[in-house]
Amino acid sequence: MSGFSPGARPDDGRPKLPGSMHANRRLSQWLAFPADGVVTLKPGKVEIGQGILTALTQIAADELDVAPARIALARTTTGESPNEGVTSGSLSIQDGGSAVRHACAATRAIFLQVISQRTGVPIERITVEDGRFLGPDGAEIGSYWSLAGAGLLKTEAPADAQPKPPAARRVAGRSIARLDLPDKVFGAARFVNDLRLPGMLHARVVRPPSRRAALRGVGEVAVPPGAQVVRDGSFLAVIAEREWEAEALATRVAARSTWEETDTLPEADALAEWLDEAGARGESTVVVERIADGGVGAAVRSVTRRFHRPYIAHASVAPSCAVARWDGDVVQIWSHTQGVYNLRDDVATTLRTTTDKVVVRHMEGAGCYGHNGADDVALEAALIARAVPGRPLRLFWTRAEELGWAPFSPAMLVEIEAEQAADGTLVGWRSRITSNGHSGRPGRDPNPTLVAASYLADPFPVKPSINPPLASGGGAQRNGVPFYRIPSMRIGLRRLLEMPVRTSALRGLGALINVWSIEAVMDELAALAGEDPLDYRLRHLDDARSRDVLERAAAMAGWRGRARREGWGMGIAAARYKNGGAWAAVVAEIEARERIFCRRLWIAGDAGEVVNPDGIANQFEGGAIHGASVALLERVTFDRRRITSDSWEGYPILRFSEVPQVAVEMIDRPELPFLGAGEASMGPTIAAIAGAIHDALRVRVRRLPFTPESIAEATA
Amino acid sequence: MVAFTLNGAAVALDMPAEVTLLHALRGPGGLSGPRFGCGTEDCGSCMVLLDGAPAYACTLPAGSVAGRAVTTVEGLGTPDAPHPLQTAFLAEQAGQCGYCLSGILVSAAALLARDPDPDDATIKAALDPHLCRCGSHNRIIRAVRRAAQAMGSVAA
Numbered sequence: 001m002s003g004f005s006p007g008a009r010p011d012d013g014r015p016k017l018p019g020s021m022h023a024n025r026r027l028s029q030w031l032a033f034p035a036d037g038v039v040t041l042k043p044g045k046v047e048i049g050q051g052i053l054t055a056l057t058q059i060a061a062d063e064l065d066v067a068p069a070r071i072a073l074a075r076t077t078t079g080e081s082p083n084e085g086v087t088s089g090s091l092s093i094q095d096g097g098s099a100v101r102h103a104c105a106a107t108r109a110i111f112l113q114v115i116s117q118r119t120g121v122p123i124e125r126i127t128v129e130d131g132r133f134l135g136p137d138g139a140e141i142g143s144y145w146s147l148a149g150a151g152l153l154k155t156e157a158p159a160d161a162q163p164k165p166p167a168a169r170r171v172a173g174r175s176i177a178r179l180d181l182p183d184k185v186f187g188a189a190r191f192v193n194d195l196r197l198p199g200m201l202h203a204r205v206v207r208p209p210s211r212r213a214a215l216r217g218v219g220e221v222a223v224p225p226g227a228q229v230v231r232d233g234s235f236l237a238v239i240a241e242r243e244w245e246a247e248a249l250a251t252r253v254a255a256r257s258t259w260e261e262t263d264t265l266p267e268a269d270a271l272a273e274w275l276d277e278a279g280a281r282g283e284s285t286v287v288v289e290r291i292a293d294g295g296v297g298a299a300v301r302s303v304t305r306r307f308h309r310p311y312i313a314h315a316s317v318a319p320s321c322a323v324a325r326w327d328g329d330v331v332q333i334w335s336h337t338q339g340v341y342n343l344r345d346d347v348a349t350t351l352r353t354t355t356d357k358v359v360v361r362h363m364e365g366a367g368c369y370g371h372n373g374a375d376d377v378a379l380e381a382a383l384i385a386r387a388v389p390g391r392p393l394r395l396f397w398t399r400a401e402e403l404g405w406a407p408f409s410p411a412m413l414v415e416i417e418a419e420q421a422a423d424g425t426l427v428g429w430r431s432r433i434t435s436n437g438h439s440g441r442p443g444r445d446p447n448p449t450l451v452a453a454s455y456l457a458d459p460f461p462v463k464p465s466i467n468p469p470l471a472s473g474g475g476a477q478r479n480g481v482p483f484y485r486i487p488s489m490r491i492g493l494r495r496l497l498e499m500p501v502r503t504s505a506l507r508g509l510g511a512l513i514n515v516w517s518i519e520a521v522m523d524e525l526a527a528l529a530g531e532d533p534l535d536y537r538l539r540h541l542d543d544a545r546s547r548d549v550l551e552r553a554a555a556m557a558g559w560r561g562r563a564r565r566e567g568w569g570m571g572i573a574a575a576r577y578k579n580g581g582a583w584a585a586v587v588a589e590i591e592a593r594e595r596i597f598c599r600r601l602w603i604a605g606d607a608g609e610v611v612n613p614d615g616i617a618n619q620f621e622g623g624a625i626h627g628a629s630v631a632l633l634e635r636v637t638f639d640r641r642r643i644t645s646d647s648w649e650g651y652p653i654l655r656f657s658e659v660p661q662v663a664v665e666m667i668d669r670p671e672l673p674f675l676g677a678g679e680a681s682m683g684p685t686i687a688a689i690a691g692a693i694h695d696a697l698r699v700r701v702r703r704l705p706f707t708p709e710s711i712a713e714a715t716a
Numbered sequence: 717m718v719a720f721t722l723n724g725a726a727v728a729l730d731m732p733a734e735v736t737l738l739h740a741l742r743g744p745g746g747l748s749g750p751r752f753g754c755g756t757e758d759c760g761s762c763m764v765l766l767d768g769a770p771a772y773a774c775t776l777p778a779g780s781v782a783g784r785a786v787t788t789v790e791g792l793g794t795p796d797a798p799h800p801l802q803t804a805f806l807a808e809q810a811g812q813c814g815y816c817l818s819g820i821l822v823s824a825a826a827l828l829a830r831d832p833d834p835d836d837a838t839i840k841a842a843l844d845p846h847l848c849r850c851g852s853h854n855r856i857i858r859a860v861r862r863a864a865q866a867m868g869s870v871a872a
Contacts, residue, residue: 049813184814187749187789194748367813399754625851648758
């Protein structure tokens with residue numbers, strides 16, 4: 001979810017169009033009227049469980065004046081769909097929603113103008129009802145479909161298209177039901193995992209036993225009819241007619257293959273120290289530096305703290321899956337990727353072909369929370385399918401591959417020194433963030449970033465992941481700059497230039513540790529000043545929207561009237577995601593038993609204009625539960641050679657009995673821009689849980705996850 | 717050949733008996749509702765009802781269900797004739813990616829069959845074998861409660 005976006009290049013000399021429309025300017029790239037009564041909407045953003053298809057349909061329905069049920073969504077496909085880059089960074093509504101709104105508003109205006117010219121009815125006397133254009137007497141004088149053949153969409157959108165004013169919206173802003181949910185409740189074949197093409201074969205990869213292991217040999221193995229073993233360097237796979245045959249064959253081949261293994265991973269027990277050493281060898285930059293220009297009270301007290309988080313896994317409920325088929329020198333891939341064009345580019349590079357020989361078709365997968373194994377499995381399916389030209393081949397990863405070989409969110413260190421004046425006012429802030437880069441996404445580097453590319457006989461090098469700059473949301477340093485009023489500030493970043501564990505973007509990126517560490521220090525500063533954590537925050541916030549969410553969450557939770565309960569605690573935290581996105585304030589209540597249980601969360605959010613209130617509440621709540629899971633349970637474990645947390649037993653996530661009750665209230669601002677909702681609540685939830693642990697136990701935890709071990713460390 | 721009752725109809729699937737029931741259902745059975753998540757009985761994505769009781773299809777040999785009744789989410793209801801749970805899940809918008817729902821729905825159906833008015837703790841206990849990564853748990857719990865109420869009012 002690193003916020004790079006091809007739509008966001010406003011300075012190319014062309015008139016600025018909103019969101020992804022800027023780089024995909026023709027109306028026909030977004031809309032078609034293929035048959036009477038049908039509107040085809042062609043988004044470049046994809047459904048990853050967040051409900052984007054429903055929200056885009058709502059926006060289009062309003063601006064076109066058609067019923068939502070008339071809108072059919074085209075499957076995002078390279079060469080056919082607008083290139084909206086990656087569905088990430090909580091930007092789908094900002095980039096895609098803004099574009100769809102503009103495209104539809106422009107289309108409606110053009111049709112109005114043409115119908116007016118053809119009929120002589122003035123534009124202001126024409127009304128549009130469900131796609132039919134009606135004259136003053138209510139009679140139909142044209143429709144989107146009556147003019148569908150007129151080529152009106154074969155034009156660039158004018159920059160001055162006027163979307164409807166907020167008060168005129170009838171569909172956007174309402175909680176309409178998700179379009180994809182019925183299929184999922186009735187078990188329909190909607191996921192790429194369910195795709196069945198005629199003659200389809202099944203494949204499994206035989207993974208190396210450890211990271212960077214080299215394949216030395218494969219012994220003789222009995223192969224069922226129609227099955228085969230495929231090898232390219234240390235990339236080893238099997239193909240069979242039936243899925244269970246592929247599964248069994250992979251097990252037999254694994255047992256007969258020999259690998260050369262080496263120690264490539266750091267000492268897991270000294271991960272924080274390794275990060276510090278590798279950081280010292282890494283690339284140092286100053287993210288923000290500002291010096292107070294006088295009028296600031298002298299610092300009399302300071303708080304110096306170090307925070308650490310482990311590698312974190314995506315842990316989607318389904319392993320990654322893809323289907324590929326070669327027809328001549330062209331390969332088609334069905335994939336749950338977040339970016340069809342980015343994936344296409346890396347696949348073409350790895351196959352040493354041109355991008356016109358690779359077609360990527362999006363199909364939904366299970367929930368996606370960032371750059372997971374979707375792109376990796378897609379390349380692998382294409383590599384394996386070369387052995388069976390003309391036949392579709394489905395590759396499905398195992399649970400162990402999903403938890404062991406997909407990219408991880410990087411382990412990090414954050415060191416903070418904060419100073420306050422005699423009256424408690426925060427006057428200085430210095431911090432240093434140490435991390436691997438948070439983006440190893442495909443399509444952004446001359447070398448492919450997908451896992452198989454470095455295991456081929458003619459391999460591509462593995463480069464350390466890049467880290468997006470703060471201007472596009474930042475990676476490790478995302479939310480590393482406190483949103484409080486602080487006169488002097490210096491934020492430094494050390495990016496590791498070595499990457500023993502492959503890292504990339506996961507929901508929240510660096511914000512998870514940054515929001516937690518900033519809010520933890522704020523709690524300590526409040527205590528030093530003898531003030532309530534809420535009051536202390538409020539007096540360092542100038543921005544009304546920041547204050548509003550904090551006050552709202554506090555009111556929801558009864559923060560000010562809270563009573564201490566033995567073994568229970570409450571904490572409060574807030575942030576503005578990416579410092580330019582949605583606001584979230586969270587109050588957490590925990591119960592300290594043999595371990596910490598988060599029992600309740602109260603969340604107030606502000607994401608600007610809300611397209612679907614229920615959908616956005618669902619995103620805020622889901623992000624918060626994800627955050628609680630990260631806070632209390634999640635940690636990738638490894639020895640010197642292999643990831644050992646490659647099962648649900650080794651990588652537990654929150655279960656039903658451990659999930660907190662959640663209340664969400666959104667402050668709707670229909671007149672203000674969309675801000676994106678998927679990631680905002682996660683960091684503040686982790687931070688609020690940490691605050692609540694202190695409230696209950698008087699212990700300030702310094703290492704994620706907040707387990708009995710990390711609490712014991714903080715107590716010592 | 718493995719013969720059993722699948723969603724109320726007799727089937728005979730051409731496959732080895734030692735292969736898992738999940739492969740049988742998704743392969744020759746032609747279904748998509750039961751889903752693979754882990755293969756180790758840790759996530760519940762593959763859950764089906766075996767003679768009315770929840771069972772992990774990912775580890776159960778297909779041959780072991782010979783002569784027995786298997787119900788999948790497809791057997792609970794259809795868009796035209798939905799199970800009260802399916803209606804309730806839609807009413808509560810209880811899902812995000814939805815991959816976990818097939819298994820959760822059959823476990824919830826088994827729960828309501830044995831306890832028509834479960835409290836939240838009972839619902840959570842019944843659903844604890846299931847993982848949901850998107851964080852739709854609270855909506856799912858509300859949906860099960862809503863279905864219980866709907867079924868109770870029909871019975872009354």
